[in-house]
Amino acid sequence: MTQQHPFDERFLKKLRLLEVDFRRSQSQNAEGSLSSMQLGGRGEFSDHRTYTPGDDTRYLDWNVYARTDRFFTKQFHKRQQHRMAILLDASASMSCGTPSKYSFGAQVAAAIAFVTLAGENMVSIATFAANRIRWSGTAHSHSDFPLVLNTLETTEAKGRTSLQQGIRELITRHPRPCLVVLLSDLLDEQDARRKLGALAAKGFEIDVIHVLSPEEIDPSICGNHVLRDIETQDTLMLSIDPRLQSLYSRELNKFVDGWRNFCDSHHMLYFLASTSTPFERLIFDCFRRGGLLK
Amino acid sequence: MIFTHPSALWALILVPGLIALLIWGSRHKHSQVASLLLWKRLAQHGNTGTFSRKSRSESAILLAIVFLLLSIFSFSRPVILSTEPHYRKMIILCDMTASMGTLQTDGRTRWRSAVEKCNRVFDMLQDNWRISLLTVPESDKSITDFSLTKRQALSILTEFAPFDAPGNVMETYRRLVLAADAEETTAVLILSDNLLSTLPDHSLQFARTISTGGPSRNVGIVSFHIDEKAGSLFTSIGNFSDDERKPSLKLVLDGSATASRNITLRPNECKPVVFQQDLAEAHTVELILSPVDELSADNTVRAILEREDTFAVAFAGKPDSLIQKALSAAVAEVVMVAPSVDTSDFRLTVYNEVLPVGPFSPHVVLISPPSGIAAVTVGGQLKVAQPVVTRPDHWLMRHASFDGVTIEKAVELRVPDRFTRLVESEGHPLIVASGENRRSQVILAFRPSDSNWPLKASFPIFWVNALNNAINEDTASKRWSFSPTEKHPGVNLLSTDESNNTGTATLFDPDLIAQGLSALSPVKQTTTELAPWLLLLSLVSLGAFWALRKT
Numbered sequence: 001m002t003q004q005h006p007f008d009e010r011f012l013k014k015l016r017l018l019e020v021d022f023r024r025s026q027s028q029n030a031e032g033s034l035s036s037m038q039l040g041g042r043g044e045f046s047d048h049r050t051y052t053p054g055d056d057t058r059y060l061d062w063n064v065y066a067r068t069d070r071f072f073t074k075q076f077h078k079r080q081q082h083r084m085a086i087l088l089d090a091s092a093s094m095s096c097g098t099p100s101k102y103s104f105g106a107q108v109a110a111a112i113a114f115v116t117l118a119g120e121n122m123v124s125i126a127t128f129a130a131n132r133i134r135w136s137g138t139a140h141s142h143s144d145f146p147l148v149l150n151t152l153e154t155t156e157a158k159g160r161t162s163l164q165q166g167i168r169e170l171i172t173r174h175p176r177p178c179l180v181v182l183l184s185d186l187l188d189e190q191d192a193r194r195k196l197g198a199l200a201a202k203g204f205e206i207d208v209i210h211v212l213s214p215e216e217i218d219p220s221i222c223g224n225h226v227l228r229d230i231e232t233q234d235t236l237m238l239s240i241d242p243r244l245q246s247l248y249s250r251e252l253n254k255f256v257d258g259w260r261n262f263c264d265s266h267h268m269l270y271f272l273a274s275t276s277t278p279f280e281r282l283i284f285d286c287f288r289r290g291g292l293l294k
Numbered sequence: 295m296i297f298t299h300p301s302a303l304w305a306l307i308l309v310p311g312l313i314a315l316l317i318w319g320s321r322h323k324h325s326q327v328a329s330l331l332l333w334k335r336l337a338q339h340g341n342t343g344t345f346s347r348k349s350r351s352e353s354a355i356l357l358a359i360v361f362l363l364l365s366i367f368s369f370s371r372p373v374i375l376s377t378e379p380h381y382r383k384m385i386i387l388c389d390m391t392a393s394m395g396t397l398q399t400d401g402r403t404r405w406r407s408a409v410e411k412c413n414r415v416f417d418m419l420q421d422n423w424r425i426s427l428l429t430v431p432e433s434d435k436s437i438t439d440f441s442l443t444k445r446q447a448l449s450i451l452t453e454f455a456p457f458d459a460p461g462n463v464m465e466t467y468r469r470l471v472l473a474a475d476a477e478e479t480t481a482v483l484i485l486s487d488n489l490l491s492t493l494p495d496h497s498l499q500f501a502r503t504i505s506t507g508g509p510s511r512n513v514g515i516v517s518f519h520i521d522e523k524a525g526s527l528f529t530s531i532g533n534f535s536d537d538e539r540k541p542s543l544k545l546v547l548d549g550s551a552t553a554s555r556n557i558t559l560r561p562n563e564c565k566p567v568v569f570q571q572d573l574a575e576a577h578t579v580e581l582i583l584s585p586v587d588e589l590s591a592d593n594t595v596r597a598i599l600e601r602e603d604t605f606a607v608a609f610a611g612k613p614d615s616l617i618q619k620a621l622s623a624a625v626a627e628v629v630m631v632a633p634s635v636d637t638s639d640f641r642l643t644v645y646n647e648v649l650p651v652g653p654f655s656p657h658v659v660l661i662s663p664p665s666g667i668a669a670v671t672v673g674g675q676l677k678v679a680q681p682v683v684t685r686p687d688h689w690l691m692r693h694a695s696f697d698g699v700t701i702e703k704a705v706e707l708r709v710p711d712r713f714t715r716l717v718e719s720e721g722h723p724l725i726v727a728s729g730e731n732r733r734s735q736v737i738l739a740f741r742p743s744d745s746n747w748p749l750k751a752s753f754p755i756f757w758v759n760a761l762n763n764a765i766n767e768d769t770a771s772k773r774w775s776f777s778p779t780e781k782h783p784g785v786n787l788l789s790t791d792e793s794n795n796t797g798t799a800t801l802f803d804p805d806l807i808a809q810g811l812s813a814l815s816p817v818k819q820t821t822t823e824l825a826p827w828l829l830l831l832s833l834v835s836l837g838a839f840w841a842l843r844k845t
Contacts, residue, residue, distance in 0.1 A: 093328035101328070187329035216328060224322040224351065229330040236330050236337060237322060239351060244336070251332045 006110055006149065014284065018115045021294045022082040022179055022205070048072040081140075082121040085174055086113060088152070089184030089211075090127035090134075091161035092231045097213025097275050102157035104275040105183040105211045111283050112181055113148045115293060117141060124173070125151050128166035129159035135173060160231045161185075163192035167199055177203035181292070185211050186259060193262050200266045207269040207292050210259060214276045219248060295824075298371035305366045312362055316355040350842050357839040364832035367824075374822040381424045382481070383440050385470060386412065386447065388429045388454060389463050389486035395456035396536055396562075408485040409451045415483065416444045427451070428470065430486075431461035451485075513539045513559065515583055527569040529581055533559035545569045546580035676704045678719045678740070685716045690727055690736060694752035701747070704740030713737070 007015065048061060051071035064072045086109045094102035109125055116123040117139055125136040125148050136151035137144075163184060170180065180199065186192065186208075200206055222245070227236045238244065256272055263270035271290055273282055287293040297303065327333070394405040402410075424440040425447040435454065442450065463486045470482060513533050533539045538561060544554040553569055573579065678701040683691055696717060701724065709726050717725040727736045747753045 096326075096328040185328060187331050213328070221323075221325055224320055226322045226324045227330060227333055228324060228326050230326050230328055232330070234330055236333050238333065238337075247336055248332060251335050255332060 006107060007114070011280070012114070014280075015111060015114050016118050018284075018288070018293045019119050020082070020084065020112070020116050020121065020179070021291055022084075022121070045074060045076055047075045049075055082116075082119075083138075083174070083176075083178040084112075084116045084121060084123045084181065085170055085178055086123065086125045086181045087166050087170060087183065088125065088127045088155075089129070089161060089163070089166070089182075089186075090132070090155050090157045090159075091129040092158045093161060093185055093187050094211070095157035096230060097215060099275055100157065101185055101211045101213055101275055102155075104273070104279075105209070106152040106155075107279060108209060108211075108273065108282065109181070109183055110149060110152055111279075112287075112292075113139065114142075114145060117145055123148065126166065126169065126173070127151060127155040128162070128169065129157075130162035130165060132159055133166060133169045135169075161188040163188045164195045167192075167195045171199065171202070174204075177205070179205045179207070181207045181209065183209045183211055185216070193259075196268070197262075197266055200268060205268075206263075206266070207271070208259065208263050209271045209273055210256065211273050211275065214274055217252065217274055219245060295372050295374050298373055300370055302366060302370035305369070306363075308366075309359060309362055313355070313359060316358055320351050320355060354839055354842040357835045357842065361832050361835040361839060364828045364835060368828035368832060369825075372824045372828070374824060381422055381440075382420075384423050384425045384481040384483055385438075386425060386427050386451070387463060387467060387470065387482060387484040387486070388427060388451070389461065389484070390429045390431065390433070390454065390456050390459075391461045391463075392456055392458045394486070403456070405454065405456050405485070409448070409454075412451060412483065412485055413448055416448060419444065428466070429454075430463050430466045431459045432466070433457075513541045513583065515543075515581060525570055525572050527571055527573070527579065527581075528566065529568075530564055530566045531557055531559065531583065532564040533561060536561045542584050543567055544582045544584065545571065546578075546582060547571065547573075548578050676706050676719070676722055676739075678702070678704050678722070678724065681717045681719045681724050683717050685714060688714065688716055688727065690725075690756065691716050692755075694756040695750075696747075696752060697750075699745060699747045699750055699752070701740050701745040703744050707737065707739035709737065 048064065049072065051060060051073045055073045059074045061072045061074050064070070088102075088105050088109050090102060094100065094105065097104075113123045113125060120141070122138050122140050124138045127134045134151055134155055136147050139145060139147050161184070163182075163186070166182075174180075182196070196206060196208075219240070222240050222242070224239050225237075227238060228234070229236075260270045260272075262268075269290055269292055271282075271286060271292065273286070277286070283293070389408075390405075394408065395403050421444065423444055425442040425444065426436075426438045426440045427442065427447060427450060428436050428438060435450075437450070463484060467482065467484065513531065513535070515529055515531060527545065529543070531541065531543060539559045540556065541559070542554055542556045545552050552571060555567055555569075557565055557567065559565055681696045681699055681701055683694075683696050685691060701719070704719075704722070704724055707723050707726065709723065709728075713723075713726040713728050715723045715726050717723070722739070724739050725736070726739075742748050742753065
């Protein structure tokens, strides 16, 4: 299936200039994203060293021998591949907003995946909801990017949120620590924070992108309303007036602050992303300043 | 409550529409949200205040409706007609001089009789009277703070007893009039045996007087009747004083004295006198008692005999006195109405206890049966030269010629078609009667005192005719009209207790009660304009409505 690329060339060009900041995973990953000086092997040439017996003769630089009549062995920076897992909430609550939180999150996930692949790292994307998780498979290079897109585009946001289940699947899929980017509205009444904390304790580096729609951040509805939860179909009858709107805003701030504090305390990066935020600003400004990208 | 602009009430049809709009606007709209997580937290913390918001919403609807209703009602200019009277004041001037203790032939003292008359007056009054008692001569029994109700006043009056001390009722009354509050009408009821036929009035005072008195004379003609066939003229002369009196009685036929008698009367004695005379040609019969009594000029009894008719009138004294007594015969039935000249069409329900209305300059006199209703229009004032009788055949105008009568001023009277014009001048009605039947209404467009009519013989005749109409027809005809072929009944001198010889006469001075602000005037109707208050309330409700909507 041929996937239409979501980004134009100008944007892709700018994306290629970015790099995912794999911080803690550097020491933990077998193939970290940072290079180390190693003799031989695949990687970027770094230096020569005088040949000593026992060195792999495959790395002898015959050109230098021809000029200097001395044996030198080539040294390389071996590039290590890092692994990233992007978890995108695909519950029904993510279908709210214009554009929907899911499509916005999918765009963000695609951009991050593209940057990851551009850095010759591996990325896998999972869309999850209750009893439903779809993995894209691990993409190793740009040629695998359509896999990512396919997963994002063929997933429909529906069902109830289950962050716990998503994390559980992640651990099953990625037993070794990696960088995890979670995109969700976090409107999960279950104890998602505890699961995330446990994941962080296992050595996973977690970046949380909290996606909310403008209607959730600043509800403009007023008057008598019967509010229906899109996931649970529960209803709540309210007479919404400016005072209640202000109380809601306060409650939302508490909610966001709670997540932000939680992320800070567990050395996670936290980004609040409104779907109304210009996409490029989010990628090139917010994520860079926040340390997700560099 | 009436509405000055009732057409504004049509706007009430907007109210259901407004209610529908408000209910539609306040209905619950269904909205889908990503999660109720945060909203539920608000509800859990009790911050939603749904109930109070709902009540506020309903209050706002209510306020809007109230605003609309109040606005509509204020534009319809409602007016409350209040018939709730203010307290009316009455001073009862109690003649407590020794003469009031005189025993009458019925065994009662004059005081007791006067108190009983007073009770009858009270019965005709409403309960909104506050009464002061003033004794003559003045004593500590006087209660001058208008604190007494009718019942309390009557109770005190019953306990009063005349005491042996001189007093001058007239002088006390004069001082009372002068001291009266110029801005407040006060009725004065005089219980006295001294008839104050010409009570002093004061142009600045509005005090009106009703006097109840004893016999207006020490000696007087008590009864009188004529037997034409037999040529007998029966009369009885009474001595109401405690002294022996020796009056003389003169019979005058058509102005010529034909016989006289000297009579000796013991204290409180009533003696019959009979004259034998050929009365076939006589038109006027007069009995003149002399000397003129010091208490009254009513020393003459006059009868007008019409051989060809069945009508006769007898009266005593001056015409004014006749009117007074005639009116006193049936107080409840004689109603005098004098509306203001600037009054347009009006409808007045006449109650038995209601006498005059309004402060007036020109007067309309209405003689009406009990509970009659008058509907007349009073226009401007007329200068009248010569009244002309247009319906001499009408029973009211029988024997009442208007020759030589001059009326100085009258009001322009407009009455419904059912009224018959009896007397008019230059096309303007002066006396009208409703229909041909008896017990109908009679309206005079002028005050008799503004004319020389009372000096004419037609005046008492007309009044008697009118009173025949006003009081019970049957008894009136018996009392006032009789056939020459019948034996003439005795002519009662109009004492209200219908005793033929003596007793306490009740006197209502028509000139005084006709002034309108008499104590017996009907309760004034006060109007209260509600529109400003309703408008203010509507603005307040509008403000409250907006405040509720804004918060």
